[in-house]
Amino acid sequence: MTTNLTRRQWLAGTTTAAASSLLLSGVKASAQTFMAPNVNPTAENPIRAHLNENTYGQSLKARKAIADAADDAHKYAFEDIFKLIGLMAKLQDIPKEYVGIGAGSTEFLEKAAVFNALDGGDLLLPTPTYGDIGRFSRALGSNLIEVPVGDDMAINLEAMRRAMTKNVKLIYLCNPNNPIPTIIEKNALKEFCNEFSPQATILIDEAYFEYVDNPNYESMIGLVKENKNIIVTRTASKIHAFAGTRIGVCFAHPDIIKRMFSLFANTLNLSAMRGAYASYQDFEYQNFLKQKNKECQKIIYKMLDDMGLEYKESNANFLFFNAGRPSSEVAETMKKHHILTGREFKPFTNWVRLSLSKPEEMQLFADIYKREFG
């Protein structure tokens, strides 16, 4: 099946249920945001370029599995989790005792923060980065050591090394990072992990893993296999479009997995598990999205190059660029055109985070942006 065909299929499947369902589920968007490009955005139906979602929607195979599961969803799902764990273990070539499944990866970030608080440890993390684990740690009363990114805007391992103290029991590294879509060079990262994982648990958040196409990048799942004190988290929220469906996966030593999941944690949605089981095996769909993401990147790079704006090469499904004016101003202007862009990320208040939705939508963004700010 060619990508074009796949895409046509996508578009065909869209219109019917979407319009009413978006309203019912409370998401303030409508038919156009779902799969078909939204080239006539309105206030009710804006282009969603603000939350790093996958606006193409889910793999058709996943949607079918989810619909089929509806008749079983009044039952506790005891077995499905083992099927999904088995699949993840197979796909990553790791024993299944090293795999945990959660309702999105947020669950692991929370649990890691709780365990760190239990151990009375400090949290070492870069800034800016994805904020969940920091916020939750603060709420639990943990001390945070935040290390600014380097001049290259990448996570600064050297500075983190210097900031390390005996009290740090948890290190959070988001790779690729968010809101800056940089990666950490693989050998330096491995060395860092080997150096500090005896003393602290290192959580590597690989939410955007699937989008990376960079020879300097490597998942740290290899170190998990070597029984290092490392947790790698992944999510179905991004390339699999499960943001509102909720499946996350983590890889860690069986002792950590056991600590994270008590015996009968029936907290997973049956249809989400069945959907993920289908989606993770639908490689054609994932390739389609990766290709679309690249097309989006190209369109925005061209705009930024044309306008001479500074940006970081993206390793994810979003871009971070220097607008030369407050990002809040850009957000407001673009909102008038019904395009939602990312919120402000201090201290980079002039930088805009733009989620890469669909090429047609990105072209519209570029056209309007040039008109407004060119």
Add this chain to the structure above:
Amino acid sequence: MTNNLTRRDWLIGGSALAGTMLVSKMAAAQTVPAANLNPTPENPIRAGFNENVYGHSLKAKKVMVKAAETAHLYDFFGQRVLNKVISEMENLPGDHIAIENGSTPFLEKAAFACAIKQGKVLTSNPTYSSTPGTAKQLGLEVIAVPVDEDMGIDLEAMRAAMTDEVKLVYLCNPNNPIPSIIEKNALREFCIEMSKRALVLIDEAYYEYVDNPDFASMKDLVTDYPNIIICRTASKIHGFAGVRIGFAFAHPDTLRLITGPFNLSLSNVAVAGAIESYQDIEYQNFIKQKNRESMDILENMFEELGVRYVKSNSNFAFFDAGRPSTEVAEALKERGILSGRPFPPFTNWVRMSTVKPEEMQYVVDVYKQLFA
């Protein structure tokens, strides 16, 4: 609308809806709304897990099929709507309500919160194992006070067992696996008193099934007593066991201990379904009535056979089979009937969840054949 009509609606509506779904499993479409009177080990009568075997409210089901179309987006709006629905229904301020993937996450995180204070957990035995089990996994000491002679939770004995090291008191009301309740005035006094010394969590998972003048929810205490937490779930009467929606009611500061910074972790589909289901009172009444019919069938058998049992306030029964419950479970399983696991020290007692009345009658017939 009469109950008969309602039920017919179910059967009709159930298959019509299934037909319109992307791909329908015809077998499932029939087994879900209709009774399973030819159970097999592969397609058993599920009387083992305190589920709602009728499945979801049709209104909820319809909305969930549609909500699946937007399950690729983060949705915070739906949560707010659900919060408002519950807030109005329970007459509680919205900031005193948290939503999670079932009540289990709250039960587990309460144990975490206790562990952070390096406290002990005080609870009864037997009771629902999530909180005490998680606490034990975290290395905490759990003081489990045996139920009294009537098999009710023994507040007096718990009071006597209370120490300053206890930072969490867990009570399940109605209890599980014993479907007893705690008398409301005694419970209220106990909660207020204990909340001065520890977090008090009342797990009201089976709240909707109770029909007993001695029972009251403790939810109205949460606005005055910041250490009291009430948990509820959509897993039981709403049939959301595999969908995952649960609630905690408590002071906002207490809720912060047992929830994340903001809840990204809810399924749009589950939230949309819960909004409908909680407002579908007719459906809930239908399930309650069916539960009563099934419970009557079971309790009549207990009376007839002279079997000792605890009057149920819930969607399951607990009875003394006079032989190891494992033996009963095995014999029933061979005939396609799942019953509860053993609950020490009551190893001769069986927990049996209600199923559809027709199925319950089938279970009773088989039980009598085997053991009468």
